[in-house]
Amino acid sequence: SQTIHQWPATLVQPVGSPLSLxxxxxxxxxxxxxxxxxxxxxxxxxxxxxxxxxxxxxEVPQNLSASRPQDRQFILSSTKLLLxxxxxxxxxxxxxxxxxxxxHFGNGTRLTVT
Amino acid sequence: xxxxxxxxSHVSVSEGALVLLRCNYSSSVPPYxxxxxxxxxxxxxxxxxxxxxATLVKGINGFEAEFKKSxxxxxxxxPSAHMSDAAEYFCAVLNxxxxxxxxxxxxxxxA
Numbered sequence: 001s002q003t004i005h006q007w008p009a010t011l012v013q014p015v016g017s018p019l020s021l022x023x024x025x026x027x028x029x030x031x032x033x034x035x036x037x038x039x040x041x042x043x044x045x046x047x048x049x050x051x052x053x054x055x056x057x058x059e060v061p062q063n064l065s066a067s068r069p070q071d072r073q074f075i076l077s078s079t080k081l082l083l084x085x086x087x088x089x090x091x092x093x094x095x096x097x098x099x100x101x102x103x104h105f106g107n108g109t110r111l112t113v114t
Numbered sequence: 115x116x117x118x119x120x121x122x123s124h125v126s127v128s129e130g131a132l133v134l135l136r137c138n139y140s141s142s143v144p145p146y147x148x149x150x151x152x153x154x155x156x157x158x159x160x161x162x163x164x165x166x167x168a169t170l171v172k173g174i175n176g177f178e179a180e181f182k183k184s185x186x187x188x189x190x191x192x193p194s195a196h197m198s199d200a201a202e203y204f205c206a207v208l209n210x211x212x213x214x215x216x217x218x219x220x221x222x223x224x225a
Contacts, residue, residue: 046212
């Protein structure tokens, strides 16, 4: 069966520090991968998605970036965090089979920028 | 792009009472619709998904949703609420590869 791992679970970082969140998927190949952010009052916001290695689409301009160095690995990064980057970050994967395949989410990372 | 609207940001029900969460979609073609549940500090868990094979969709934990094209709705129901149903619920629609979510409805269950 497929599983998704996301770490760390919680993170407290000062403003201006770098960020690296990692997500890996097991049990499937060539998945679509996603980063969402959930912030108070802003709902679930799609940040990036990827349909293949090295293919990254950005949905929202910001100081975050994403990379997909391997088929089942998705990394969210920043060189300098802002206070507004605080939130709950969710990684998700989706199989490329049926058109109505759902997204499957990891357990999330709670990021607090101080 | 297609979107969904959830009516009611908070719903409070008594244990054993009906749970009804409303979701309307905007689409002129049959959409790919989903309901997810989120418990505090956890990721989203898929409750159910709409397939064109049936208008009434059964999901996990006793939830079901009915697709009504005439009303452009996909409301989520559960006949009898349990304390463990207290969570936030999201309706979502798939646009190309991407999932767009409603604002969410928080359910509280009173003993």
